[in-house]
Amino acid sequence: MTKIKPYKDSDLGKKEQVTKMFDTISGDYDGLNRVISFGIDIKWRKKVVKLVKETNPETILDIATGTGDLAINLAETNATKIIGLDISSGMLEIGKEKIKKKALDSKIDMVLGDSENMPFEDNSFDAITVAFGVRNFETLENGLKEIYRVLKPNGTFVILETSIPTKTPYKQGYKFYTKNILPLIGKLFSKDRSAYKYLCESASVFPYGEALNNILRKIGFINVEDFPQTFGVATIYKSSK
Ligand SMILES: C[S@@+](CC[C@H](N)C(=O)[O-])C[C@H]1O[C@@H](n2cnc3c(N)ncnc32)[C@H](O)[C@@H]1O
Secondary structure, eight states: OOOOOSOTTOOSOHHHHHHHHHHHHHHHHHHHHHHHTTTHHHHHHHHHHHHHHTTOOSEEEEETOTTSHHHHHHTTSSOSEEEEEESOHHHHHHHHHHHHHTTOTTTEEEEEOBTTBOSSOTTOEEEEEEESOGGGSSSHHHHHHHHHHHEEEEEEEEEEEEOOOOSTTHHHHHHHIIIIIHHHHHHHHOSOHHHHHHHHHHHHHSOOTHHHHHHHHHHTOEEEEEEEEGGGTEEEEEEEO
8 A cells, every 4th residue: 555644755754744744733623624524524423423332332442533523422322431542642632622621531531642552451442443543544454453452352343434436426526526625625724735635645545445344354353344425435344353
């Protein structure tokens, strides 16, 4: 897989660049997310919560939690503990404020950490989620192996990630939107232009559908299923250990 990094003229590795980029855009992130996806991202996260809720987990780990939207939504399950993990302290700080305002701080812990080397014991969580995070991992397979390690046997793993519509006219519409509209939105609303270029470019090369299903199976996940959302611009992947 081609390794797309946020800053082309930087010598830093992808992980350091991604951390720096999310630290920089953390203040704009929530607003931009709504604009970019026309607010549909809220609906997609609700579907992830529904899939997780059906398995009745007690402990949930939300990896690449960012500003905590999915972790906050997961608080409506019967879980007694939810941990949000992220490598960007800037994103986590925004998330912590939101959690405090919603008085969810006894249920949700926000932890600074790297998904590819997590500070958790083997077989720790009943469910693990990642929304728009896996394509930012430095090495996808290492991140997925770590997730497999800390997930309990029979535990549920749900990914929400961008994908590319395969059918006409959505395919052409998506290409037009990502090539012409998205960079304009990035330019108008964000301090960091490379960030939105990176987000589009990384989405265009990231495996989706059966390709990602097969990577999950190779790591050892079973019962792998994918559910394309909104003409295929995002996909939810559910699997277990
Ligand atoms: C596009 S944001 C998604 C945030 C949130 N899950 C959401 O749905 O809005 C991607 C997040 O992945 C985090 N991230 C990227 N690489 C990571 C890693 N190796 N370990 C932990 N978090 C990582 C970034 O810091 C960023 O907050």
